[in-house]
Amino acid sequence: MPTPTQAFAAHAADKPLEHWHFERRDPRPDDVSIEILYCGVCHSDLHFAKNDWGFTEFPIVPGHEIVGRVTAVGPDVSGFAVGDLVGVGCMVDSCRDCDACNDGLEQYCLNGFTMTYGSPDRHDGTMTQGGYSNFVVVSERFVVAMPDGIDLKSAAPILCAGITTYSPLKHYGVGRGHRIGVIGMGGLGHMGVKLAQALGAEVTVFTRSPSKVDEAKSNGADHVVVSTDDDQMAAVAHTFDFMLDTVPVQHEIDPYLNCLKYDGTHILVGLMDPIEPPITGMNLVFKRRVVGGSLIGGMPETQEVLDFCAEHGITCDVEMIDIQSINEAFERMKSGDVRYRFVIDMQSFDKAAA
Structure with a gap:
């Protein structure tokens, strides 16, 4: 069944992000259901919310640097189990059948990859919504495992930056x-x-x-x-x-x-x-x-960079924020006042709902 989801969304280019409730789609057989713990804040999120590129469909929930915990898996999922710590980056689907996809370079999908937010779903046509939310459903192919020892908060921006x-x-x-x-x-x-x-x-x-x-x-x-x-x-x-x-x-x-x-x-x-x-x-x-x-990286390489960062002790420098501070964070990001990535603690939704 669809899952009630809390989010912060932009409803117009000239409006601040606001608390929003919507329903995530029904999980499919190859889907992983994920409780979001942390989400990084990227400049692309700001561009989408402000429709700087001219193709945003509102309402839009930004966020493509997602770290969370698996809450359920579909019957066709073999690589993840309930309780696993996982990540979702800039893509949630592709055609999965072209030369680029077969080479593990889904970001160069010849038929266009499906963005984590702001893209029509390839199966039902609904618009994807991102990680400024407390829950997400993603195909197993586009989920990566968090390696042992990695700092989950600073791992979120590794999925993009x-x-x-x-x-x-x-x-x-x-x-x-x-x-x-x-x-x-x-x-x-x-x-x-x-x-x-x-x-x-x-x-x-x-x-x-x-x-x-x-x-x-x-x-x-x-x-x-x-x-x-x-x-x-x-x-x-x-x-x-x-x-x-x-x-x-x-x-x-x-x-x-x-x-x-x-x-x-x-x-x-x-x-x-x-x-x-x-x-x-x-x-x-x-x-x-x-x-x-060069554009982001394919799914095998995204897992590789997480493993590489864990092995070498590499972290992204982050500043933690509550979801209620996202509009202030956008303003600070526009002026370059962040070293170097904001990361949202999704437990702060409890405050937003209060």
């Missing part, structure tokens, strides 16, 4: 002997630093703000370059194998390309808009440099 940076590091083969620049020191950037370090690379953070130098080093950066300082940029020209670009707004890429060696790779993980100002072709052609992109 962690996998978004880990997947390109693995795909492009970043490891020992490589020098990598991480551009930006936010939710994505600080995870990129920690993961690249654990993979054995020498890591330099590029930041526009001198005030972030100590912050970057405290997160494990070997070096920090203030990108607004021409002398510092000139000193690192032609020295890097990779750039991991986590900046989510339009910015000039040519200065960072100039920091790459020949055959260097600049990886975009934050920017969704057109590259503006345009890249100068000479900066690619004359050094055989590559500009690439």
